[in-house]
Amino acid sequence: MELNQNLKKVKPSGIRKLFDLAQNRKDVISFGIGEPDFITPAHVREAAKQAIDDGYTHYTPNAGFYDLREVLAKKLIETNKIPVKTEQVIVTAGGTQALFSAFYILLNPGEELIVPDPGFLVYGSQVTLAGGNPVYLPIREKNGFQIDPDELKRLITKKTKAILINSPSNPTGMVINEEVMREIAKIAIEHNLMVISDEIYEDILFDGKKHISIASFPDMAERTISIFGFSKSYAMTGWRLAYLVCPEFLINEMIKVQQNTAVCPNSVTQRAAMYGLEHQEKTKLVIEEMRTAYQERRDILIAGLNEIDGFHCLVPEGAFYAFPNITKTGKNSEELSMYLLDHCGVVTVPGDAFGQYGGGYLRFSFATSSDMIKRGIAQIKEGIKKL
């Protein structure tokens, strides 16, 4: 039987492959996982239990509960400086669903969408599934993993529909600086392109960095779909909750996609997140505790990585990933990742799982305890000596 041709172009995840291998081994230290090791804040968990007892067991409006959208719109205006009406906020079943809806709405067959390489691995696959062609924008260490606006311009063709940006970034931990962000906005306006801005890690920033939303720049809100979520900020990956803000001309189309796919985001999850948003003092404290822990772990990890022979690692400014260059070990990403698993009992993700320009790097997640990080680094140091 001839199945959807687009599926044939989508490769299985390089991350899963390694996790499956690691699962059968005892005592491995994992730097592989891309989610907070923290549990969802207690008051949010309690609110979910209460929501079940209060009977929030039914379908909700397609775009999410209106009161939740109102609170999110207020947050977007006050914190992200994005001018929005409540109707422009659509609550989704996770950031992944929001991304897919955005690609699906924008792309006609054969149209191009520029995505970062290395980048979150579902971008390219989802663009393909939505019928478009992903065009990969190299993200280079020599630029501090910043987007090079000239390189971006060179990739634009008549078929280009949109540019995707992700800051703070998975897998590099890079935060797009304001100057580059303004350049990207200028390019989008000049070439009449949409921007999809994945801001799922907006709350995980280090060294006093402030998050900037591209949709807050002049004339950008009307051409940007911005995606935010609870998975990373609230440590709620399993709950499946995120939200996007889109220009008014896309609202009905977004709701159409939602109606015909997820129907609505989970009712209990929405009430729990709403409680978290309404009890900001408590929630902010927990978010800050997690952020501080990530920063401490980052410092331990980066110092350790830079002491390993053949490793060189820039300091990530956000998210919870480090992306060391390992070319001087003489092994490629996959070989070294396998070696670290086999000989050091450590799980990492080969950088090229995130795109071809990730070759020569490994991704380390520091969403794990400081003790684990120290032990992992010690084991790698020993193992690398025997290379």
Ligand SMILES: Cc1ncc(COP(=O)(O)O)c(C=O)c1O
């Ligand atoms: C950059 C980026 N965007 C989006 C997501 C998806 O998050 P969600 O759990 O909300 O689907 C992830 C998850 O790892 C991510 O790293």
